[in-house]
Amino acid sequence: MHLQERIITLATPVFFALIGVELLVARLRGRAAYRLNDAISSIGLGVISQVVGVFGKLLSIGIYGWVAAHWAPVALPADSVVVWLAALVAYDFLYYWLHRAGHEVNLLWAAHVVHHQSEHYNLSTALRQTGSGLLLGWLFYLPMALAGIPVEVFAVVALVDLLYQFWVHTEQVGRLGWFDRVFCSPSNHRAHHAVNERYLDRNYGGILIVWDRLFGTFVEEDDADPPVYGTRAPLRSWNPLWANAEVYWATAKDMWRARRWRDKALVWLKPPGWRPADVAARFPRPTFDLHRERFDPPLSRPLAAYCLAQFALLLGMATHFLGISATASLPVLLGYAAYLVGSLTLLGLLMEGRPVRWIEASRLLASVVLAGSGRWFADAHPDGRVAAALVLLFAASAAALPWLREGPSRAGAR
Known part of the structure; x- marks a missing residue:
C-alpha cells in the first residue's frame, strides 16, 4: 500500500471515533448535529474521492516528481527538519490560493463545490471531498517542485494539511481566543462554509488563517448572524455522481446557450454564479433563499x-x-x-x-x-x-x- 493510502486507512477509525464523540456531545447538549442520509452522502463522497485518487496519483504525485527531478535547480534534502517545516508552510500558502481560486473561478468551483454541498456542518462534512479536484489542483503546487522540495516530503505535508482540517468541521467547539487569530479553527471554518452574505467567500486557510488576514479575506464568526450552510444553488440530492457533476453540467448548458464565443469561455473562468446576460434572461434561475428548508426526504x-x-x-x-x-x-x-x-x-x-x-x-x-x-x-x-x-x-x-x-x-x- 502506498504511504498516503496507509495513513488514510490508519486514520479512518480515528475519524469515526471522533464522529461518535461529536454525536454524543451534541445529543447531551440537545442539538441535532447529524442526519443519517446527509452523513452517508458526505462520507460516501469521501470514499469516492479516495477511490478516484488511486488513479490520479500520476497527476498529483507523478508530475510533481518529474518536475522536481528535471526542472528544479537544486534538490533539497529530505532529512532536514527545516525543509519539512518550510514545505508545510509553503504547501499551506499554496493551498490558500488553490482554495481561493476554487471559489473565484467557476471551473475550479465545479470541483470544489462538492465539499460545500452539505446543509449540515459536522465532522462527516470534512470527509466530503471532490472526485475531480485532482484534474487541475496539482498545478498550484508546482512551485514547490521547482524549489526542489522532494516528492516524498510534498506527499506527506499535503496529507498533514488535509488531516489537520478534519477537526475544524464541527459546531461543538466554540471560540478559541488567540488560536482563532493564527490558525484555521472551527469558528473560522464555520464562517467559510456559510452562505450568509457576510461570510461568503472568506477564510480560505488550511492550517494557518494568517493568509486570510494578510490578503484581506478574513471574516470573524458573528453570533448575531449564525452561519447557514450549503451552497447558493442547493444540490438537493444524495446521488454522489450528480454531486460531482452538477456544476460542470450547469456550466456546460450555459456555454451551449450563450450566443457570443467570448461568453462561452467566460462561463468557465468567471466567478461562480456569473452568467451571460442573454442566457440569464432566457433561462432564469430561482432566487436564493437563505432560509430555505433543508433537503431531507422521508426515510423509514x-x-x-x-x-x-x-x-x-x-x-x-x-x-x-x-x-x-x-x-x-x-x-x-x-x-x-x-x-x-x-x-x-x-x-x-x-x-x-x-x-x-x-x-x-x-x-x-x-x-x-x-x-x-x-x-x-x-x-x-x-x-x-x-x-x-x-x-x-x-x-x-x-x-x-x-x-x-x-x-x-x-x-x-x-
Whole structure:
C-alpha cells in the first residue's frame, strides 16, 4: 500500500471515533448535529474521492516528481527538519490560493463545490471531498517542485494539511481566543462554509488563517448572524455522481446557450454564479433563499437501517480497495472502483425514494455470485470464511430488500 493510502486507512477509525464523540456531545447538549442520509452522502463522497485518487496519483504525485527531478535547480534534502517545516508552510500558502481560486473561478468551483454541498456542518462534512479536484489542483503546487522540495516530503505535508482540517468541521467547539487569530479553527471554518452574505467567500486557510488576514479575506464568526450552510444553488440530492457533476453540467448548458464565443469561455473562468446576460434572461434561475428548508426526504427506519448496513459493508470494501491498490492489476482496480461508485450511487438513490430497488436487488445477486466464486476483486483468492460471510450478507440483504417500506417516518442521527 502506498504511504498516503496507509495513513488514510490508519486514520479512518480515528475519524469515526471522533464522529461518535461529536454525536454524543451534541445529543447531551440537545442539538441535532447529524442526519443519517446527509452523513452517508458526505462520507460516501469521501470514499469516492479516495477511490478516484488511486488513479490520479500520476497527476498529483507523478508530475510533481518529474518536475522536481528535471526542472528544479537544486534538490533539497529530505532529512532536514527545516525543509519539512518550510514545505508545510509553503504547501499551506499554496493551498490558500488553490482554495481561493476554487471559489473565484467557476471551473475550479465545479470541483470544489462538492465539499460545500452539505446543509449540515459536522465532522462527516470534512470527509466530503471532490472526485475531480485532482484534474487541475496539482498545478498550484508546482512551485514547490521547482524549489526542489522532494516528492516524498510534498506527499506527506499535503496529507498533514488535509488531516489537520478534519477537526475544524464541527459546531461543538466554540471560540478559541488567540488560536482563532493564527490558525484555521472551527469558528473560522464555520464562517467559510456559510452562505450568509457576510461570510461568503472568506477564510480560505488550511492550517494557518494568517493568509486570510494578510490578503484581506478574513471574516470573524458573528453570533448575531449564525452561519447557514450549503451552497447558493442547493444540490438537493444524495446521488454522489450528480454531486460531482452538477456544476460542470450547469456550466456546460450555459456555454451551449450563450450566443457570443467570448461568453462561452467566460462561463468557465468567471466567478461562480456569473452568467451571460442573454442566457440569464432566457433561462432564469430561482432566487436564493437563505432560509430555505433543508433537503431531507422521508426515510423509514427499516430502509435507513438497510442503507446504514450496506454503507458499513461498502466502507470495509473501500478499505480493502485501498489495501490492494499498490499490488492489484489495473483491470481489477477499475472493476472494483466501478462497483464501489455504483453501489454508493444506488444507496443515494434509495435514500431519495427513487424506484431503483430492482437495480439494487441485481447488485446484491451479482455480489453473491462474485463472492461465491472465491474471488472478490483481487488477484489472489480471499479467505474462504470471508467469502462465505459476504455471500451470507448479500443473500440476506436481497431477501430483506422487498420488505423494506420507504416512508413516511424519518430516521437519522439527531
